[in-house]
Amino acid sequence: MISDFTPVVWMLISAGILTAIMMAVAIFLGPKKMTKVKAEPFECGIEPTGDANDTRFPVKFYLVAILFILFDIEIVFLYPWAVVFNELPMAAFVSIVIFMTVLMAGLLYAIKKGVLEWK
Amino acid sequence: MIALEPYLDLIISVVYVVGIVLFLSLFALFATWLERKVAGHIQDRLGPMETGGWHGWLQPIADAIKLLIKEDIIPAAADKKLFKLAPYLVFIGSLAGFAVLPFAANLIGSDLNIGVYYVIAVTSLVVIGILMAGWASNNKWSMYGAMRSAAQMISYEIPVALSLLIPVMMAGTMSMVEIVDNQAGGFWNWYVFRTMPFSLIAFVIYFWASLAEVNRAPFDLPEAESELVAGYFTEYSGIRWAMFFLAEYGDMFVVSAIAATVFLGGWYAPFPFLDIIPGPIWFIGKTAFLVFVQMWLRWTLPRLRVDQLMYVCWKIFLPFSFANLLLVGLWVVLKG
Numbered sequence: 001m002i003s004d005f006t007p008v009v010w011m012l013i014s015a016g017i018l019t020a021i022m023m024a025v026a027i028f029l030g031p032k033k034m035t036k037v038k039a040e041p042f043e044c045g046i047e048p049t050g051d052a053n054d055t056r057f058p059v060k061f062y063l064v065a066i067l068f069i070l071f072d073i074e075i076v077f078l079y080p081w082a083v084v085f086n087e088l089p090m091a092a093f094v095s096i097v098i099f100m101t102v103l104m105a106g107l108l109y110a111i112k113k114g115v116l117e118w119k
Numbered sequence: 120m121i122a123l124e125p126y127l128d129l130i131i132s133v134v135y136v137v138g139i140v141l142f143l144s145l146f147a148l149f150a151t152w153l154e155r156k157v158a159g160h161i162q163d164r165l166g167p168m169e170t171g172g173w174h175g176w177l178q179p180i181a182d183a184i185k186l187l188i189k190e191d192i193i194p195a196a197a198d199k200k201l202f203k204l205a206p207y208l209v210f211i212g213s214l215a216g217f218a219v220l221p222f223a224a225n226l227i228g229s230d231l232n233i234g235v236y237y238v239i240a241v242t243s244l245v246v247i248g249i250l251m252a253g254w255a256s257n258n259k260w261s262m263y264g265a266m267r268s269a270a271q272m273i274s275y276e277i278p279v280a281l282s283l284l285i286p287v288m289m290a291g292t293m294s295m296v297e298i299v300d301n302q303a304g305g306f307w308n309w310y311v312f313r314t315m316p317f318s319l320i321a322f323v324i325y326f327w328a329s330l331a332e333v334n335r336a337p338f339d340l341p342e343a344e345s346e347l348v349a350g351y352f353t354e355y356s357g358i359r360w361a362m363f364f365l366a367e368y369g370d371m372f373v374v375s376a377i378a379a380t381v382f383l384g385g386w387y388a389p390f391p392f393l394d395i396i397p398g399p400i401w402f403i404g405k406t407a408f409l410v411f412v413q414m415w416l417r418w419t420l421p422r423l424r425v426d427q428l429m430y431v432c433w434k435i436f437l438p439f440s441f442a443n444l445l446l447v448g449l450w451v452v453l454k455g
Contacts, residue, residue: 004229004230004231004232005229005231006132006229007132007135007136007218007228007229008215008218008219008228008229008231008237010132010133010136011136011139011214011215011217011218011228012211012214012215014136014137014140014214015140015210015211015213015214015215016207016211018140018210019206019207019210019211019362020207022187022358022361022362023191023203023206023358023359025187025358026186026187026188026189026191026357026358027191029187029188030187030188030189030190030191030357031190032190032191033190034190034192036195038192039192039193039194039195039196040194040195040196041194041196041197041256041257041258041259041354042258042260042348042353042354043258043259043260044348048196051196051257052196052256052257052258052259052261052262053254053257053262055259055262055263057266060270061266061269061270064270064273064274064429065269065270065273067433068273068274068276068277071277071437072273072276072277072280075277075280075281075284078281078284078444079235079236079284079287079293082284082287082288083287083291083292083293084291085288085448085451086291086451090452093448093449093452096448097445097448100441100444100445104438104441107433107437107438111433111434116429116430116433116434117426118425118426118428118429118430
């Protein structure tokens with residue numbers, strides 16, 4: 001199992017090295033004439049106002065993230081089932097159907113509550 | 120003479136990884152040229168024609184050199200560490216998927232027994248890089264772009280994962296090589312045509328949702344230039360911007376290659392007698408065709424609105440993929 005992941009680790013390391021090399025070459029070759037105006041955040045030519053990271057966000061983003069976690073974890077459960085379900089008895093299929101019905105009821109509830117209304 | 124035997128595996132894997140990195144760079148250069156050509160011809164013009172003579176084939180090289188000699192600008196208000204780290208994360212997340220792409224039966228970085236799962240996991244790494252880029256830039260456009268992008272990518276991850284479940288169910292394994300091997304012997308054995316019409320629906324849902332995963336049109340809201348300037352990479356320029364760009368083309372290749380692997384028979388030819396043509400050519404050909412379709416769609420369809428985007432994901436793709444999954448399960452169970 002450990003040795004299976006060796007090429008994967010190589011891949012990650014080489015991606016990092018390639019990025020670092022390209023950055024280094026660009027910093028070496030590029031001009032260095034920094035000015036105050038150049039370092040301002042871009043706001044379509046108007047003088048920037050306030051701090052962008054203080055912006056408030058609609059609660060919708062947060063709700064979508066919560067829903068995502070629910071469904072993603074459900075998919076984590078489904079994958080091992082999908083690999084072996086051919087060899088499992090009928091009862092395993094029925095229990096997955098019940099599991100998914102409960103989740104679908106949850107999605108229906110979320111839709112009825114207007115969680116996914118992006119207006 | 121040093122004995123090479125014990126290091127042979129190591130050498131092979133290093134050579135393979137270097138090869139993949141070169142392949143990705145060449146593919147991205149070619150794809151940027153192709154994208155401009157496709158865009159040009161769809162809009163009834165020629166696209167780049169000057170650089171290099173024949174149909175402007177040297178244009179991507181000229182672009183790459185231009186990006187390399189640009190000034191490296193980091194805004195004064197930015198969070199410098201995160202600003203520098205974000206392109207790394209995005210690019211590593213994109214390249215990590217290449218480790219399990221089966222170009223042929225023996226030409227694969229690592230045939231993990233959790234292949235499909237691994238791809239779904241590492242492609243989500245890009246979301247973190249994008250959020251990081253948007254936050255670190257300290258620019259309103261970047262921030263909005265990053266938030267939209269994160270919401271879109273995590274939403275569409277669910278239909279992607281659910282449609283990839285269907286080939287996994289039919290093959291009974293998550294290993295890429297075994298999934299492809301189960302589709303040997305002609306196009307009628309490919310998973311996209313087996314258990315019609317469920318797997319075809321799964322393929323269509325996967326393809327559309329993966330467009331949203333890689334932020335391509337018609338789902339390119341995070342970088343909608345008419346409202347958000349350039350979205351999460353507004354503040355990035357020069358080579359740092361190029362890394363985001365490279366990662367986008369890398370992601371396009373990865374999602375198309377996954378579709379080719381699990382639905383379209385991977386390295387196998389559509390007819391058994393055509394198998395004399397080497398597998399990698401079929402694999403790259405199928406993938407390149409899907410990449411071309413992505414470009415075609417980008418220059419044909421208008422962009423969706425945010426509410427339409429969320430509607431399509433949660434109220435159409437998600438219930439359909441669930442129903443699809445249950446029907447395939449029922450089909451397989453009843454067939455015994």
